[in-house]
Amino acid sequence: MSTSKTEIKAVKRDLYDMIIGGQSVGGSEGEYFVAYNPATGEPLAKVAKATKADADRAVEAARIAFETGKWKRSPVNKRSRTMNKIASIMRSRFNELVELEILNSGKSLSAAQGQVMQAIEDFEFYAGAIVSHRGAVNPMPGPFMNYTLKEPLGVCAQIIPWNYPMMMAAWKIAPAIAVGCSVILKPASLTPLTAIVMTEICHEAGVPEGVVNIITGDGATVGSYLAEHEGVDKVAFTGETGTGKDIMAKASQTLKRVTLELGGKSPNLVFDDSDIDAAVDGSLFGIFYNTGQSCEARSRLYVQESVYEAFMEKFVEKAKRLVLGNPLDSGTHVGAIISERQLEVIDSYVKSAEAEGATIALGGGRAKVDGFENGHWYLPTIITDVNEDMKVVKEEIFGPVVVVSTFKDEKEAVKLANNTDFGLAAAIWTKDHAKATRVAGMIQAGTIMINSPFSAFPGTPFGGYKQSGFGRELCIETLDLYTETKSVVSYTGSRPLNPFNL
Template sequence: MATVKEQNFEVLETKREHYGMIINGERTDSSSGETFTTYNPATGEAIATVAKATTEDAERAVQAARDAFDNGKWKKFPVNKRQRIMMKIAGIMRSRFNELVSLEIMDSGKSLSAAQGQVMQAIEDFEFYAGAIVGHRGSVNNVPGQFQNVAEKEPVGVCAQIIPWNYPLMMAAWKIAPAIAVGCSVVVKPASLTPLTALVLGEICVEAGVPQGVVNVIPGSGSTIGNYLVEHDQVDKVAFTGSTPIGKNIMERASQTLKRVTLELGGKSPNIVFEDADVDAAVDGSLFGIFYNTGQSCEARSRLYVHEDIYDEFMEKFVAKTKQLSLGDPSDKGTHIGAIIDDSQVKTIDEYVQSAKEEGATILAGGKPATVEGFENGHWYEPTIITDVNHEMKAVREEIFGPVVVVMKFSNEKEAIKLANDTVYGLGSALWTTDYARATRVSKAIQAGIVMVNCPFSAFPGTPFGGYKQSGFGRELCIETLDLYTETKSIISYFGSRPLNPFGL
């Protein structure tokens, strides 16, 4: 294994047989010596062993983060110094771009194009927040009389950040970058199914010059390590991306110490195609909206509503192109659909599809687990289109988290809006129309944090990402995210020539 020395931190090749935790700026194994194995979803083969954190390790990580925050070294860095280190993190990531992409593909089974886009956005997140913190200042406010009010921004403290398995590196960047940009310290718990790139990102942060204890990464059980962090009285904030049921549990646990909580949760996002839409553009955008990242996206547009006047034309093209999507080697640039994360998720997806069939739905494409030549031991599911559905069906109401879309007709704008909003979720949404006035009306009427108009893309650095209703609260990826990691302190000063005597005594 090739290594080099840089800034007293041993830089290892990204691909290796074992990955340790990052606690207080050092690689370390579990206090129990326990490890777990992470597998390639496309092949079923073992990739590496990973140190499995215990509550003792979690305690060490929290105390390291607490000490790093309380000693003030990082939060007292001048903004331009923090900015330089943020840019160095991005620079190291760029220099190791292909390594990170390769590791992300192996650990998550996602396609090459998806991995490339997500690694690039992770890099751009650090660059974005390096610039954003320059203008993130307090304010001086006018107060009548001889008074002055200064509102200062201060980092909130120690942040526990719990990362999902579907976007391992990108979600880690979404959380680490704004937190450390404002001077917080973090304890990151990556998903056990996909821990590798988050661990490497933690190493890169140390390599770039982030002080010891500011970024800690501890893989382990969500029910054990995640809950320990959420309940810890020395953790000031929790940021979680994952399922709505777990988000509710985290919110309840965090309430015992009144922690700040940011939750980016599940979705069942609508995709509305109006009769005046550019049908070809809508077909292509709808394909991406549901089948990107193998449908394993919280904002996947999994409910497709098509106006009755163009339904037949749209569906003919949509079904034909769905059947042209390529499943196969995730590292092949011609592959559209990568692997499902594990066999358990394949079974969950199939249970939803079979339940729809039992309730009278029609499968127009896919509808079963797939076998891919050369990858027979991997986990795959065919891109699936379900029609003849209604809003009482389980497959229509619940998040499937796989390459499955349900399709319904609608007859007018009012009906489309009603159908779109008939859900407990409110994360993403999309609409296709050439009528600008309609686009504006419907965008305002849809109850979702993100509306994509004639566009299949939901997130860029600088654009708020988050949901309404049971899709959570708080916005990531934007300037406003910095406020989630800061406290506002109001300082009122008197500068009059005579002492104040309010009681007149």
């Protein structure tokens, strides 16, 4: 496949500060940390390092903005117009945002383009969704009327991961501000740059000062602190399951609302009556898209015994043709690993599989990419001859690694799919619609993909079962997670009520 480098002007700068109360500010202790380019391993920019004092400042700014009510009491149509303006500005700067996302995350051009576009569409979706998000009038016996109001929850701390920096920022910010909440966004320390720029765009579009704040720094320090902060009404977290449990425990001390989108070990079921070529192509995308650094990556591949050999021959052959290279080249399929530390984690999983007797059918080590020798690269890896007790089958690897097993029949396929602590997503490949519907109903996962590798679109609920978390994002129902429902009961009779007959 030929490649051509896309010429785009970057929004990159050397220094990025936080934004608190509408103002660009450094950390209270004047410290900065370095954000790196994963593809090259080189420093990219300096970013302000927040302290607990900065978190306090951000909560205060958000609280003032919420309590004064300029945003939450603004007409819905005005909020909707502002949301659309955010999207419009992002569209006008699309290429800049894509390049910055690539530089800070190491992801491929096609992946970054798709994710930045979805971030834009998230704001557009919620600009429309908020117009019809309202309470209801409920029937009551006698001369009474009941109606409900949807009121913004308050100040929301939002903590996002490094694998989808701009898209996750949009998933969090858009529904929260659509209903009138104020937010403090805490992006991952590895990838804060596009989230900072998105916050700047929110202000450029007319979001009042203090409604969207962003603090950058160590999650174990400021992220954890926000989870227990008395001035925060809700925590929305996307990330690793263990961290999610810790956040939930801290938030419970003040009975904060919590939304958690956590880890996954998603199954991919290929039945013998599927379109094998489509299943191969979809399965490749399901695990190697975004370099496998996706919570819903289909990292457990189960193929029906009768088509296993035919499937694997094509699957391995096409995996060999995946291109690792310059993330800015349109022909690159697989980008860099986010950090050297994550690369070592991935490699340790692969080595553990070898030690337990598995077979490395493809890959299984660091990749060498011309011109990017100091970057963090790992070969697309396929592991066979595994069993359900192996570490690589049970635990989330978060890299371009898939484990492959077989199943005999539908009953065993469902059993294997559900044999996990997680329940974020699953894929089913079959031409039998009745079977697909039946199996989808039995799999314990929040998102089921049938004959498609795509899992998330604006308007479709995304979230998990079991230890993959709770709450749904990306959909109309998300608005309810950022609102309180107030019930108002009104007496409409002509005579005063006298319940005690006094």
